Amino acid sequence: MGQIPKELEPTRSALHFFGAELRRLRQALRMSQADLGKLVFAHKDLIRKIEAAERMPTEELVSRCDDALAASGALRRLWPMLERERRLRLSRDTAGLATTFRSEATDRPVLDWLLASTHDARRQRGDDEVATAAAEKLDQLRGADHVYGAGHAYPAVAAVLDNDLDTLVARAPAVAAGFLELAGYEAVDLGADGRAQRHYLRALEVVTAAGDRLYGGYLIAVSLAHLALHCGDPAQAARLAAAALRGTEHQATPAVRAAFRAVLARAHARRGDEAACAAALLQVEADLARGKPEEEPAWIRYFGEADLADEKAHCFFDLGLHELAQREAAQAVTLLEPSRARRLAIDTALHAASLARARQIEHACAIGRQAVDHAAGVASFRSAHRIGLMMAELQPHSDLPEVRDLADYVHTRLPTVVTQQNR
Incomplete structure (x- = not known):
């Protein structure tokens, strides 16, 4: 038998x-x-x-x-x-x-940041031609990353790190940290989590030495904590977000606090703590309501209603609150700029996955097709990975014709997954 x-x-x-x-x-x-x-x-x-x-x-x-x-x-x-x-x-x-x-690799750098002296780094200036040109290039590469994905933009970012990083650290540390943070974000988008962590920790080292307390907190609470979530360690993500909130208690602006607390909410949701998640999200909304964009650091001005809806959608999905997850994912897609193709792919796929969990299979497949269309336009491991997670939710229903049709559509529109070997 x-x-x-x-x-x-x-x-x-x-x-x-x-x-x-x-x-x-x-x-x-x-x-x-x-x-x-x-x-x-x-x-x-x-x-x-x-x-x-x-x-x-x-x-x-x-x-x-x-x-x-x-x-x-x-x-x-x-x-x-x-x-x-x-x-x-x-x-x-x-x-x-x-x-x-490795979660433990962040412990010592975060402690060094907490113990370091601080000042208001928004007063720093990098007025020489090298710093100005580098800052402009950084803005261009960030824009290209949003539109085309890391598979397109990362080689140019890596070239700057290989050739110009030491000069930028000496003459424009904020710009140097910006390149390192972007490199880390793009490494995540290539599925290279270890490389992403190394880029983020190097950026944290640069801003700690420069005394930029606030941006250091961002690297800890948003960059490194999101990476911990992505790698399946919500406890570490919660610790990092909490450390950043404590360490920037007197420097953080409303949008900065909102971004930090949004990651804390995500960590609570991943651990199944609905009450703590709800409390953190209420604080995020209150912080955003108090904020004035013109008074925020330039690097946090992106965080607004679209990003809050995205964070809420992920929280509600992890908590199994699927009507709320679907509402927030749809809201995020509505509010996002069309140029943010990767985020559109991820949020649309999350919407479809939530519909699949709620057994709304036909609707899930229709939304899933939209997610595939968004993902097909970007060179992004994260987008393809989210499509894979969406299809995993639909796999128990693979005998249905609409699910088979969607699987065929994925095979046609996403013939490869963009990635680079971790090194």
């Missing part, structure tokens, strides 16, 4: 989603695990373990399975997400691994 297939949770992890898709494709062709094993030169027990999310496949095996099952790239597309999951698991099991995100 054959073994009863293990029940999978496609939304639990990329490995579970891959296992579910591998099983679905194999069964659709009426293949046994032994049949597939012979075609891909693997033992049937290895196929069973991969389908049960008990073993991580190699890239070569993923490619062979894709060919054997005539998946047209559907399995290959999941490899970058599997590889990222493998790195995150390895980092939890291997002390001192330098190539991926």
